Amino acid sequence: MDSIPVKSPKVYEIIFNQIKESFIIGELKPGDKLPSERDLSIRFKVSRTSIREALRVLEINGVIEVRPGDGRFIRHSEVQSLINQLSTTITDAENDMVYEMLEVRRVIETECAFLAAQKATSLDLQKMLKALEDMANSEHDDELGLQADLLFHNSIAQATNNSIFAGLVHTLSDQMKETIQATRQHRFSKPGHFQETLQEHKDIYISIALKDADKAKHLMDVHIKRIREQMATATLDSIGDNGENTLPIV
Numbered sequence: 001m002d003s004i005p006v007k008s009p010k011v012y013e014i015i016f017n018q019i020k021e022s023f024i025i026g027e028l029k030p031g032d033k034l035p036s037e038r039d040l041s042i043r044f045k046v047s048r049t050s051i052r053e054a055l056r057v058l059e060i061n062g063v064i065e066v067r068p069g070d071g072r073f074i075r076h077s078e079v080q081s082l083i084n085q086l087s088t089t090i091t092d093a094e095n096d097m098v099y100e101m102l103e104v105r106r107v108i109e110t111e112c113a114f115l116a117a118q119k120a121t122s123l124d125l126q127k128m129l130k131a132l133e134d135m136a137n138s139e140h141d142d143e144l145g146l147q148a149d150l151l152f153h154n155s156i157a158q159a160t161n162n163s164i165f166a167g168l169v170h171t172l173s174d175q176m177k178e179t180i181q182a183t184r185q186h187r188f189s190k191p192g193h194f195q196e197t198l199q200e201h202k203d204i205y206i207s208i209a210l211k212d213a214d215k216a217k218h219l220m221d222v223h224i225k226r227i228r229e230q231m232a233t234a235t236l237d238s239i240g241d242n243g244e245n246t247l248p249i250v
């Protein structure tokens with residue numbers, strides 16, 4: 001029997017589940033101080049940057065409060081209220097960050113595609129082609145598809161032969177991975193979107209291989225805009241499945 005890929009939990013989910021579990025077993029009570037960023041980073045085995053982003057979202061949504069020089073504390077006095085708000089915070093924050101990341105990707109990756117079409121070496125093209133091959137074999141393998149998608153876009157950034165662009169994409173790799181994972185789930189919820197997405201990547205590759213910089217830039221722009229449109233459509237289609245669904249601002 002084939003194994004079923006397990007979706008990696010996001011930082012918000014990890015923190016939420018840990019706080020909830022701490023309440024259940026009595027380790028954490030309203031008004032208690034949260035561990036430091038360093039301790040949370042070690043505990044959850046994620047970067048301090050990821051922890052800091054998650055804590056910032058929790059603070060903005062009123063779940064925790066920061067006391068200068070003293071630390072972060074749970075604000076709510078009602079346990080169930082905290083759990084409910086954290087659930088909403090996770091969903092809203094992930095939606096917001098996905099759309100924000102798509103905006104960033106559109107700015108960076110369209111220019112990367114343009115430059116890659118001018119400067120890509122045969123080795124760069126081989127890396128993109130390997131990513132496409134893996135992508136084509138990943139219809140029933142989410143993890144393979146995710147890694148192939150990341151490899152394709154990272155290969156384009158490397159092909160720019162511009163250390164700043166390559167460095168930016170590398171720095172954003174964690175956020176890109178989460179965004180690609182979320183967008184693939186939305187896109188592939190509809191029949192035919194897998195092949196459509198694969199073809200979009202193939203067309204970008206062909207334009208880069210043919211050194212058609214303007215077309216490569218245009219196709220990357222269309223690709224990212226289509227992801228955004230299909231995510232918004234998937235969200236609209238889900239309305240009614242659960243009375244608590246909310247519409248993201250797009």
